[in-house]
Amino acid sequence: MKHSDRNISGQAxxxxxxxxVLRERVNAxxxxxxxxxxxxxxxxxRIAGTHFARWVIIDDVIYxxxxxxxxxxxxxxxxxxxxxxxxxxxxxxxxxSGLGEQADAIWGHCAGYPGRAESxxxxxxxxxxxxDSALFFAAYGDQTVDQVVAxxxxxxRLMRFALETQGLAPDELQRRFAAEFxx
Amino acid sequence: xxNVEGKAxxxxxxxxVRRHGLLVLAVVFWAGRxxxxxxKKLQQLSFIxxxxxxxxxxxxxDGAGERLQRSYLFFESNFNGTxxxxxxxxxxxxxxRMKAIWGTSYGFPGPIPVGPFKAYIRxxxxxxxxxxxxxxxxxxxxxxxxxxVVAALERFGRSSARLDxxxxxAAYETMLESVQRDL
Amino acid sequence: MTALxxxxxxxxxxxxxxxxxxxxxxxHVEDGARARTLLGDVLDDVLTAATWSEKPRSGLNLALxxxxxxxxxxxxxxxxxxxxxxxxxMAARAALLGDTGDSAPDRWEAGFVDPGVHxxxxxxxxxxxxxxxxxxxxxxxxEQSGALSLVADQVGAALPDGTEHFGFVDGFxxxxxxxxxxxxxxxxxxxxxxxxxxxxxxxxxxxxxPDEEGVLxxxxxxxxxxxxxxxxxxxxxxxxxxxxxxQLSQAAQLYPGGEDxxxxxxxxxxxxxxxxxxxxxxxxxxxxxxxxxxxxFSYRDDSDGLRCPVGSHIRxxxxxxxxxxxxxxxxxxxxxxxxxxxxxxLPEGATEDGGDRGVVFMCLQASIxxxxxxxxxxxxxxxxxxxxxxxxxxxxxxxxQDGVRKMTVPGSPPxxxxxxxxxxxxxxxxxxxxxxxxxxxxxxxxxxGE
Numbered sequence: 001m002k003h004s005d006r007n008i009s010g011q012a013x014x015x016x017x018x019x020x021v022l023r024e025r026v027n028a029x030x031x032x033x034x035x036x037x038x039x040x041x042x043x044x045x046r047i048a049g050t051h052f053a054r055w056v057i058i059d060d061v062i063y064x065x066x067x068x069x070x071x072x073x074x075x076x077x078x079x080x081x082x083x084x085x086x087x088x089x090x091x092x093x094x095x096x097s098g099l100g101e102q103a104d105a106i107w108g109h110c111a112g113y114p115g116r117a118e119s120x121x122x123x124x125x126x127x128x129x130x131x132d133s134a135l136f137f138a139a140y141g142d143q144t145v146d147q148v149v150a151x152x153x154x155x156x157r158l159m160r161f162a163l164e165t166q167g168l169a170p171d172e173l174q175r176r177f178a179a180e181f182x183x
Numbered sequence: 184x185x186n187v188e189g190k191a192x193x194x195x196x197x198x199x200v201r202r203h204g205l206l207v208l209a210v211v212f213w214a215g216r217x218x219x220x221x222x223k224k225l226q227q228l229s230f231i232x233x234x235x236x237x238x239x240x241x242x243x244x245d246g247a248g249e250r251l252q253r254s255y256l257f258f259e260s261n262f263n264g265t266x267x268x269x270x271x272x273x274x275x276x277x278x279x280r281m282k283a284i285w286g287t288s289y290g291f292p293g294p295i296p297v298g299p300f301k302a303y304i305r306x307x308x309x310x311x312x313x314x315x316x317x318x319x320x321x322x323x324x325x326x327x328x329x330x331x332v333v334a335a336l337e338r339f340g341r342s343s344a345r346l347d348x349x350x351x352x353a354a355y356e357t358m359l360e361s362v363q364r365d366l
Numbered sequence: 367m368t369a370l371x372x373x374x375x376x377x378x379x380x381x382x383x384x385x386x387x388x389x390x391x392x393x394h395v396e397d398g399a400r401a402r403t404l405l406g407d408v409l410d411d412v413l414t415a416a417t418w419s420e421k422p423r424s425g426l427n428l429a430l431x432x433x434x435x436x437x438x439x440x441x442x443x444x445x446x447x448x449x450x451x452x453x454x455x456m457a458a459r460a461a462l463l464g465d466t467g468d469s470a471p472d473r474w475e476a477g478f479v480d481p482g483v484h485x486x487x488x489x490x491x492x493x494x495x496x497x498x499x500x501x502x503x504x505x506x507x508x509e510q511s512g513a514l515s516l517v518a519d520q521v522g523a524a525l526p527d528g529t530e531h532f533g534f535v536d537g538f539x540x541x542x543x544x545x546x547x548x549x550x551x552x553x554x555x556x557x558x559x560x561x562x563x564x565x566x567x568x569x570x571x572x573x574x575x576p577d578e579e580g581v582l583x584x585x586x587x588x589x590x591x592x593x594x595x596x597x598x599x600x601x602x603x604x605x606x607x608x609x610x611x612x613q614l615s616q617a618a619q620l621y622p623g624g625e626d627x628x629x630x631x632x633x634x635x636x637x638x639x640x641x642x643x644x645x646x647x648x649x650x651x652x653x654x655x656x657x658x659x660x661x662x663f664s665y666r667d668d669s670d671g672l673r674c675p676v677g678s679h680i681r682x683x684x685x686x687x688x689x690x691x692x693x694x695x696x697x698x699x700x701x702x703x704x705x706x707x708x709x710x711x712l713p714e715g716a717t718e719d720g721g722d723r724g725v726v727f728m729c730l731q732a733s734i735x736x737x738x739x740x741x742x743x744x745x746x747x748x749x750x751x752x753x754x755x756x757x758x759x760x761x762x763x764x765x766x767q768d769g770v771r772k773m774t775v776p777g778s779p780p781x782x783x784x785x786x787x788x789x790x791x792x793x794x795x796x797x798x799x800x801x802x803x804x805x806x807x808x809x810x811x812x813x814x815g816e
Contacts, residue, residue, distance in 0.1 A: 006216065014235045016257070020244045033312035038185060044315035051318075052233055052261040054311040056195050061255060062307050064290030068199050071251040077242060079195070079309075081259055083233040112245040129243040131257065134212040135236040137225050140326055145317045151329035152321050158336060159366050159770040162359055163782045167620040170348035173355065181340060190750075227690055230750070263750065265743075267735070275694040296579040320768065322750045356779035363780040364670055364753060 003132045010141025012051070013086035016131040020075035021057065025109040029078065030057050032105060046098040049085035049145050055106065056081075078110060085144045092123040157181075186311050189319020191232065192266060195309045196258040200238070204287030205254055208238055211283045224277050229324050230269070234260040236284070256288055263322040270301050328365035335362045368575050370545045370568055372415040374594045374802045376427050378490070378704055379572060379730050380415035380546050382537070383425065385490040386524040387497045388706045390600075390726065391504070392477060392796075393485040393514040395437035399813060400513035401485075402438055406810035408507070413490075414803060417547060424491035424500040428806065429598045429798035431455060434484030439812045440591075447586030448799070451735045452597060455482075456795045462739060464747040464764040469792035475602070477517030478794035485514060486600060486798050497521070518794065520602060522706035522726045530707050531605045531723050532761070533629075535639035535654070538661045539684055541566045541700045545575070552662035556697045557687045570732055571702050572596050574802075578697050583732040591809070594802025599738045601727040601795035602708075603762075608718035610761075610789050617783050621775075631775045632760045632783070634678030641680075646673035671776045676752050679761050682745045685752065695751075699740050701729040724790070734797055762790050 007014045021029055033055050036042060044053050056079040061071050084091050096103060096116050103122075107113045114121040140148070161180050165173055186193045200208065215221045215236075225231055237257040241248030262269050273281050278294040285291045285303075292299035318326070339358040343351055359366075370380065377383065395401045405428075413425035430438065432453045436445055451459060457471035457479050465471065471479050487504065491497035508514050530536045542550035544565040555563040556578075569577030573585040574593035585592035614632070618625035630636045636649045643663045645653060654660050664687040668674055674681055681688060689695045709723025731737035744750075747764065749757035756769040765771045765786045772784030801809065 012233070014233070016235070016237055016259075018239070018243050020242075020249075030312060036313045038188065038313075038315075039319065042313070042315045044313075045317075050315065052191065052193075053315045054193050054195065054259075055313045056309045056311045058197065058309055061197060061199065061251065064199060064288075064306075068289035069252040071199065071253060073242060073251070074249055075244065081195075081235075083261065131237045131239055131243070133235045133237050134208065135215045135221075137222055137231060137234045139226060139229070139232055139323045140330065143326070143330065148321070148326050148329075149318055151333045152318060152325065154336065155325070155329040155332045155366070156769060158332060158362075159772065159782075162366065162780075163770060163772050163784050166782060170352040174346075174348045174351045177351075177355065181336065229753075265740075268740070268744065271698070271736075272695065275698070276691045296581045298581070298584060322755075324750055324753050325755050328753065328755070360777075360779050363774060363776050364676075366755075366774055366780070366782075 006133045007088075007136060008086060009136050009138035011086055011144065012136075012138040012141040013082075013084055013088055013091065014133045014136040014138075015080075015082045015084065015088065015091070016133065017080045017126050017129050018058075018077045018131055019080075019107060019110040019113070019126075019129045021078050021110055023075060026057065026059065026076050029106070029109040032109075033057070043099050043102040047084075047091075047094050048098075049091060049094065051083045051085075051145055051148070053080070053082035053084070055079065075111065078107070083138070088127075089123065092126055093119060095126075096122050185314045186266075188314045188316045190263045190322055191314075191316040191319055192262055192264070192269070193311045193314045194258070194260045194262070194266070194269070194304075195311060196256075196304060196307050197239075197309065198256045198258075198285060198288035198291070198307045200254045200256050200287050201289055202253070204256075205238065205240075207287050208256065208284070211280075212236060212238075221277070221280055224280070228272055228276060229327075230262050230264045230272075230322065232261040232263070232323050232326075234258070234262075253289075256285070261316070267301070270304060271297055274300055328362075332362045332365050368545055368568065370415070370543075370572070370575070371594055371802070372417070372547070374804050375415040375572060376596075376800055376802065377413040377415045377425065378427055378488070379596045379702070379800060380543060381548050382540070382704060383413075383490045385421075385425070385492055387491050387494055388522045388726070389489040389491075389497050389501045390520040390522070391485075391487040391489075391501075391508075391516060392483040392518040392520070393487065393508070394477075394481050394517050395434060395484040395513065396515050397513050398437050398439045400511050402810050402812055404508070404511045404513045405438075405806060408504075409803070409806055409810060412803060412806065415546070421492070423493075423496040424489055426500070426504070427488040427490070427800070429486045429488070429600075429800040430809075431482070431484055431486075431796050431798050433482055435799065435809070437484050438809055440809065444586050444588070444591060447584075447592075449584065449733065449735060451739060452797050452799065456599070456601075456797050459739065463742050464758075464766065465792050466764060466766060468788065469764060474792065474794040475518060478796060481517060483517060483796045486598070486796070494523070520708060520726060522708040525707050525711055529637070530725055531607050531709070531711060532610050532633075534633050534635065534637050537703070538635070538639055539680065539703075541570070541702060543571060543702075544568050551657050552659070553664070553686075554661055556700075557664050557666075557693045566697065566700055570698065570700060570737075571730055573732060577732060588808075590807075591801065591805050593804055595805050596702075596730045596800045597732065597734045598798040598800045599727070599729050599731075599734060599795070600798060602724065602793040603727050604722065604724040604791045604793050606718070606789045606791070607712040607723065608716070609787070613783075613786070613789070621781050621783075628775070628781075628783070631675050631678060632773065634674045634680035641674070642678070643668050643674040675773070675775050677749060677754050677757050677759070677773045679759055682752065682759050683741060685745070688752065699737055699745070701731055701737055701741060704728040704730065724793070730800065758786075760786055760789070764788055 281294040568575035775781040
């Protein structure tokens with residue numbers, strides 16, 4: 001297995017990106033990320049195919065005490081991870097176009113960030129900061145976001161239908177089913 | 184700061200790997216990729232959407248990457264349920280694997296008893312600044328159940344088209360029965 | 367195995383007294399020093415778990431909330447050792463517990479939130495007369511002491527036929543406790559091997575003893591304060607009996623098995639207590655009468671819930687061998703249940719009279735978060751752990767989820783009960799610490815140097 005294939009389970013892809021944050025900008029970046037609206041209003045809602053994603057600021061590595069040697073990061077890091085419908089290249093482009101100004105507002109706090117104007121430079125910069133997974137687990141790696149959402153919706157519909165039509169005469173049940181689940 | 188989005192919880196952990204830990208991790212993760220045991224247990228635990236492990240030997244930067252005195256082990260999970268429940272299950276159900284993986288990190292107290300294990304994770308975890316889920320109301324088990332329900336519903340839709348009402352109702356009830364543990 | 371220090375553990379922690387009436391005084395500390403003196407004075411009246419030579423006519427037990435411990439003058443160093451959920455108190459945990467809408471703390475009966483309950487006094491008695499006598503004497507003593515004020519009181523009494531208000535005989539399943547002298551019955555401990563059972567380790571319920579992990583449960587210092595103590599959850603739960611009967615009879619019109627069976631499917635036992643999983647077709651009075659059999663089941667051979675629904679009340683509350691990994695996901699979430707109905711029963715066929723009736727629910731454990739709160743939030747107010755999606759317990763669930771509010775009764779075909787609405791409403795409650803006698807003595811002696 002190639003190292004890069006370890007990011008893949010079914011059609012799902014695990015992206016891990018660690019970029020160095022300019023030290024004087026850490027608080028501004030944290031403030032910006034913390035203030036991002038959640039749920040439907042999250043900028044990540046605009047990136048089709050994203051199951052779960054997060055931004056996490058890592059100020060420094062943790063020191064567990066002796067005998068661990070004392071390590072200190074030269075720069076804090078911004079971690080971005082996403083579990084999305086692969087492959088990688090179109091997703092990076094979707095991130096660039098979908099996040100728009102938000103991409104600059106976030107990664108603009110990082111050293112060497114090339115901006116989002118140039119598609120290749122953007123994707124190349126993220127890939128240069130990518131960490132490959134050693135083990136990736138996806139409980140339903142064969143399902144895209146759209147499939148997951150549609151299936152959940154259909155399951156709820158059947159539950160509601162089953163509850164509401166309990167005890168109906170056969171012809172009425174058949175009519176209602178056709179109306180509810182017509183292809 | 185948000186580690187929770189609807190029913191989903193994010194966990195992000197970074198721990199320092201002991202001097203000779205990398206070799207052990209290489210073996211453990213190789214086994215994880217090639218032997219089905221670990222992933223199967225995770226599947227059976229049934230509350231993890233996506234999880235990944237990665238070994239960070241260099242923290243990416245503008246150049247060849249920043250190498251610290253030790254490598255770092257990265258873990259992220261997207262799960263449903265509570266944080267305590269999650270670590271409890273790791274401790275109760277897969278303690279040997281937890282020991283094989285985190286036992287390579289400095290300061291790891293072992294998976295049992297769970298109190299010190301939880302304290303260790305708390306010390307070494309980072310809170311997400313922003314967390315996104317495409318389906319915050321759904322759990323892993325519901326997503327997997329929904330896939331089966333939709334398959335049964337589609338089969339029924341195809342096979343029931345020309346049935347008379349009596350036979351339709353009987354076939355409908357058989358279909359419901361076949362998915363009753365998924366509704 | 368460590369033997370329990372029975373003469374230092376409050377009696378009801380180890381065994382249900384099976385005394386038919388109970389009175390509860392919920393008190394607020396007005397003067398810490400006087401309260402300590404009073405505590406010292408009543409210490410000898412507290413019922414312990416030591417074996418009775420003769421069943422007492424009445425007995426006293428005590429528990430304290432976090433604010434109560436503070437008001438008694440417990441130093442910060444000890445207070446800080448209590449777990450977060452206990453320090454916060456039940457009202458602050460409302461969102462996690464599903465205590466929303468009509469169950470929200472701002473709707474609770476007066477006193478629970480403001481001024482708050484510091485001390486819970488429990489009197490158990492053989493009859494009402496004994497209860498009244500004990501209650502009167504105690505109230506006089508409290509009044510004379512000037513130490514405490516009464517913020518609420520409650521009486522409870524077993525219903526004539528041993529049922530709770532919805533009409534089910536209750537109280538079969540209790541975890542058996544390692545090291546106690548109470549006889550362990552099949553089905554009451556932790557499932558072990560094929561169909562075997564072993565007692566649960568005492569540290570799951572009592573501080574100072576090894577728990578299921580083989581370690582001592584977290585406890586506040588010093589040991590004399592916490593050893594032999596247990597955490598007590600107290601909840602006054604109102605039951606909408608007419609609402610339950612209406613939902614049941616309406617749904618039963620569509621349920622081929624009839625109303626009695628549907629009721630049993632909701633609970634997991636027939637009204638007389640016969641376990642559905644053992645006798646899915648009929649009640650079995652002989653089985654109910656036999657304590658070695660009436661709780662001796664595991665669901666191991668009913669994984670799809672065709673006999674006892676996966677979403678039934680007793681299966682949710684204690685899934686036994688239902689969950690994967692040989693009970694590992696169950697054994698640390700057990701509750702020692704204590705409680706008693708309150709209010710008059712609603713006659714069969716009567717319309718809702720607005721009556722104050724329900725159950726004083728109490729349970730004991732070593733960790734309120736891992737035990738009571740987990741069971742309430744994960745097993746009763748949600749279905750995911752059992753592959754039941756958003757479904758909630760028919761009896762206790764707030765039925766506030768977005769999805770379809772139903773219960774699945776597995777069968778051929780399955781039956782769907784719903785849409786469900788709330789049947790049980792929280793009227794008040796608090797988290798208490800129930801110290802051992804050593805702990806009560808420790809508290810009474812605080813400030814001795816003043």
